[in-house]
Amino acid sequence: MTTSQSLLHGIRTSADYFLSTFIFGIMFGITASAAGIDDWQAMLMSASVFTASGQFAALEFWQAPLPLGTIALSVFLVSTRNILLGMAMTYHFDGHSLGRRIVWLFLLNDPGVVNSFRQDPRVDRLGYVTGYGISMMTSWLCSTFLGLSGAQLFASLDLGAVDFAGPLVMTTMMMLFFKASKAPPTPWIASGLAALSLFEIGSPDYLVLLGSVLIGMSLAIFQQRRRRD
Amino acid sequence: MIDTPHTLTAIAVMAVVVYLTRATGYFVGLQLRHIRGIQPVLEALPGCAFMAILAPAARQGSVSEIVAMACVILIMWRSNNVVLATCTGLAVLLIGGHYFGTS
Numbered sequence: 119m120t121t122s123q124s125l126l127h128g129i130r131t132s133a134d135y136f137l138s139t140f141i142f143g144i145m146f147g148i149t150a151s152a153a154g155i156d157d158w159q160a161m162l163m164s165a166s167v168f169t170a171s172g173q174f175a176a177l178e179f180w181q182a183p184l185p186l187g188t189i190a191l192s193v194f195l196v197s198t199r200n201i202l203l204g205m206a207m208t209y210h211f212d213g214h215s216l217g218r219r220i221v222w223l224f225l226l227n228d229p230g231v232v233n234s235f236r237q238d239p240r241v242d243r244l245g246y247v248t249g250y251g252i253s254m255m256t257s258w259l260c261s262t263f264l265g266l267s268g269a270q271l272f273a274s275l276d277l278g279a280v281d282f283a284g285p286l287v288m289t290t291m292m293m294l295f296f297k298a299s300k301a302p303p304t305p306w307i308a309s310g311l312a313a314l315s316l317f318e319i320g321s322p323d324y325l326v327l328l329g330s331v332l333i334g335m336s337l338a339i340f341q342q343r344r345r346r347d
Numbered sequence: 348m349i350d351t352p353h354t355l356t357a358i359a360v361m362a363v364v365v366y367l368t369r370a371t372g373y374f375v376g377l378q379l380r381h382i383r384g385i386q387p388v389l390e391a392l393p394g395c396a397f398m399a400i401l402a403p404a405a406r407q408g409s410v411s412e413i414v415a416m417a418c419v420i421l422i423m424w425r426s427n428n429v430v431l432a433t434c435t436g437l438a439v440l441l442i443g444g445h446y447f448g449t450s
Contacts, residue, residue, distance in 0.1 A: 134429030141437070159354050166362040176361055182349045184357050193361050197368040199400070202392035204372025208380050209389075211373070219373070226369040231393065282412045285404040286419050286436040292397045293423035293432075305391045310398035317403040327399045334395030338388040346384060 121214070124242035128230060128249025135229040135250075138287050139257040142170045145283070147265015153180045157266045164262040168224070168255055171196040171284060195324050202331065203231045210234065210243035219244065225251025232291045236298045304341060309334030411443025 119127070143164070150160035150173075167173055172193040179188050203226060211219050222244055230250030234243050296303055313330035321329065379385055405416055415436040422432040 134433075137430050138433045141433075154348065155354070156351075159351075159358065162355075163358045163361065166358060167365050169365050172361065172365055176357070180349070182353075184349055184353050186357055186360055189357055190360050190364050193364050194368065197365050199393065199396035200365070200368035201372035201375075202396045204369055204374075205376040205379075205389045206393050207373055208376030209386055220370065223370045223373060224366055226373075228393075235390070282404075282408065282415065282440055283433075283437060285401055285408075285412075286415060286433060286440075288397050288401055289416055289419045289436075290423055290429045290432050292394065292401060293420060294427070294429075295394045295397070297424075297427065299394075301387055301391070303394075306394040306398045309395035310402040313399040313402040314406055317406060326403060327396065330399035330402075331392065331395045334398070335388060335392060338391040338395075342384045342387050 119238075119240045119242055119245075121242045121245035124245030125249035125252070127237075127241060128234075128246040128251075129253045130249075131233060132229070132250045132253035135287075136253050136257045138290075139170070139254050140261040141283060142287075143258045143261025144265040144268075146170065146173055147262045147267070148269050149174065149177055149265075150262075151266050151269035153177050155180065157263075160266055161259065161262060164258055165255075167193075168227075168258060169193075169197055169200075170258070174284075195327070198324075198327055199228070200226060203228060207231060207234075207243065207247070213242075214244050222248045222251075225255065227251045227254050228288075228291055230254070232294050236294065301338075302341065305334040305338040308337045409444075411440055411446070414443055415439035 146164065147160065150163070151157070155163070155177075163173060163176075175192040175196045176189045179185050179192065204223070207226070214222075225248050227247070227250060230247040233250065234241070234246050237243075237246060292306075296306070309330040312333040313326050316326040316329045376389055379389070401416075405413060408416065418439055419432045419436040422428060422435055426432075
């Protein structure tokens with residue numbers, strides 16, 4: 119399958135997450151409007167940053183004077199999973215020029231990466247993930263615009279309960295991973311247990327993430343060595 | 348009121364930080380790929396990151412949030428239908444939040 123065919127395939131198979139992202143985008147538009155950000159600035163943020171969790175995290179600190187360091191750190195911490203997503207794609211973007219990889223990595227997105235592992239090996243992974251990203255970006259921009267436009271209307275509704283929508287969408291992605299995986303899920307279970315333990319002893323968020331991923335990774339290495347021996 | 352130059356600077360900083368997280372992992376992975384048997388380990392990483400975020404979120408969750416998550420897991424397990432799972436989860440959150448409150 120050529121890159122452009124894979125790109126179209128990515129767009130075609132992204133309907134599920136297009137809708138999920140749409141809900142988030144509306145919420146972001148409403149929240150950005152409430153934080154006092156101009157509409158064009160919120161649209162610019164959605165177009166250039168393109169990460170729901172990071173943008174929501176930044177809005178928590180959106181007051182004069184803008185604490186740039188705190189915003190950068192919070193956005194970095196909630197986006198650290200992108201580092202791991204990028205690592206997971208190491209073997210799958212071969213055959214493309216460095217320039218194309220550098221530019222197209224801008225559209226790297228969680229559901230695209232997760233779903234790419236479920237595709238036929240003939241599908242070009244960079245094309246697929248980018249197609250998925252184009253679809254997510256379209257959904258994100260349209261829904262941000264809708265949220266900004268209808269902010270006054272939506273402000274009267276109590277959407278507090280929907281704060282948990284983020285973890286729900288991640289759960290769907292985790293389940294896709296879980297069902298598609300041929301390896302035992304032990305590293306993921308260990309990561310979850312480690313995260314719970316670190317959380318219970320009051321560790322900061324970055325330590326919870328780092329510690330639990332290290333434990334999961336150690337187990338994955340151990341599993342791999344045992345399989346080889 | 349935050350002036351436009353400061354807002355644009357903040358947006359630029361956010362965009363750079365997020366792009367670097369996307370690119371760094373990939374290029375670090377390229378440096379590690381010569382290590383034999385590293386591929387399954389790298390591909391297990393995103394799942395570990397999701398679990399590291401989801402486990403504490405579930406631990407802090409209210410009754411309706413945990414029920415919503417359980418519904419999502421069940422629907423995904425049975426049908427792999429993301430839209431159905433997400434919409435059901437959101438419905439449980441909205442209805443459950445009304446009766447049980449949110450955390």
